[in-house]
Amino acid sequence: MHRVVILALEGVYPFELSIPQRIFSVAAGADGEPLYEVLTCGVSRTVRTDADFSITVDHDVDVIATADTVVIPPFTPAGHNPSDWLPAPVAEVLARLRPGVRLVSICTASFVLAAAGLLDNRPATTHWNEADRFRRMFPDVRLDAGVLFTDDGDVLTSAGVASGIDLCLHVVRRNHGAAVAQRVARRCVVPPWREGGQAQYVERPVPAMPDMSTSATRAWALENLHRPITLRELAEHARMSVRTFTRRFREEVGMTPGQWLTRQRVELARRLLESTDLPVDRIAAEAGFGTGASLRQHLTAALGVSPTAYRQTFRVVESVA
Template identity: 70%
Template sequence: MHRVVVLALEGVYPFELSIPTRIFASARSAAGEPLYEVLTCSIDGGPVRTSADFSITVDHGAELVGTADTLIIPPFGRSGPADETDWYPPPLAVVFSRLRPETRIVSICTASYALAAAGLLDGRPATTHWQEADHLQRLHPEIKVDPDVLFVDDGDVLTSAGVAAGIDLCMHIIRRDHGSEVANGVARRCVIPPWREGGQAQFIERPIPGPSAATTSATRDWALRHLHRPIPLTELAAHARMSVRTFSRRFRDEVGMPPGQWLTQQRVELARRLLETTDLPVDRIAAESGFGTAASLRQHLVATIGVPPSAYRHTFRTAEPRRTGAGPRAFGTRPAEARETV
């Protein structure tokens, strides 16, 4: 069983601390067996004071880190660090030295500062809470900080934005490990969306539109029903009854990315879902998802997740019965570095 170890550090945020246990413990195989073992530890095995008005008691010390298949660090301490030692005290360096080379490392919210201080993000794409993204970038110019996304998957090191983005990242990991069917089962049990659209930009404080202000949500819903065909920006704007300029600006404000980039993301996610859950040939999936040709689908899938359709299907196929028709669109977030605009 895959072991997830959650490291509770002094000043840990209790909500984020609870996310991995709640999400990963809900992952079940088709036979109903748990797929993850989730254990929590502190540096010394003793109680840990949280950022709230209570402390928590854990059953394990840092020696547990050496047994982790995945190590998750929730946010801790103050939200804006005064200096590097706040995020990388000597005991934490000792803990990281226990990591096995194959261990997957995950940070939630501002715990990305700890990974950055340890040098684990050097030369990598990463994210953190949007309020701290500029500061993290200034403090660590060697990191490619993306302030707009909910999380970044860089293979063996993954980072997320604030609070609920930690849920998004845990759901993504389950989907990456076991496919959409298992992840969607977790979403149903936890009563959460399997995937959220857009990035952090939609949560940044902006003036509240007036009661008569139009939004792009109805047009996004319409576009999702027409992914099988080309949808030019002018048609999106016309559906929303806006000028192209107004629509593009409002779309970016609401979703956190340009319309073309969002459409490409939705097409990729639909293609992934069809590859995982149907026996449709790749040409048909390319047509259903709006890429037109198998070559175009292959190009976008390789740019997004690094593998062609055949390899992706082989990895994520399950023993469950397959549907032969187009299923509902998939849910997931692409690695930030692979985003592109059509």
């Protein structure tokens, strides 16, 4: 069984600490067998949190050496220097990692991996509010503050707080496929895949001209997914130039208009596969993909399964529920 070890450090954030335990412990195979063993350890058995309580963990850091995946939730460091993110006891723990282990950081725990030199010349992300400080401290890391998570094979990082859920679901999806990840998401009552990146959550001043939002055009596009929609048509509906519309759309949604349209078409196709008996070709037409082959291509790229497999999986899940 794949062993996930969660490293709880002093000042750990309780919510983020609970995410990997909840996601991985729910993951099960077709016969209900657990797919992960999840253990929580600490440098000491009693770990202070950033809330008004401490926790007791059942394992010491020796279990790190047996981990297939190590997850580090965020914590409050002693200061703001790189060394504060990697105190000697934590550096010693990371030195015990066995070759090939997968490292996962949630939120600002990416600072730990960066301080250890594990993110040099690699893609990573962190909470958008800490992005500037991260870049100053670790200029050799290829930080992308606009995404919910990054996957560079054996090192994965997530953006702020709840994006840890997105990343853990991604790990399940990568290990066991989309169907298992979707079952986990349903059990945890979270979306199996969220739109866009964390750019949509970044604080910005209220626009001086609310009528310049792209929201009305997005609503219009959702009513017309069955037919081709061009970027120029979207810009004309919003009464903007193509350049202005594209920039404003990305600021508001966190992705390009084309990416958003494809995502919405996939979501519509999923709903139709789940709730109707329409043939795949008809669903492809309703969702604006044109042909069944195009729908299969996009659904496989987005979810890792064909339309037929998705429909069968959903119905099995519903009958069990």
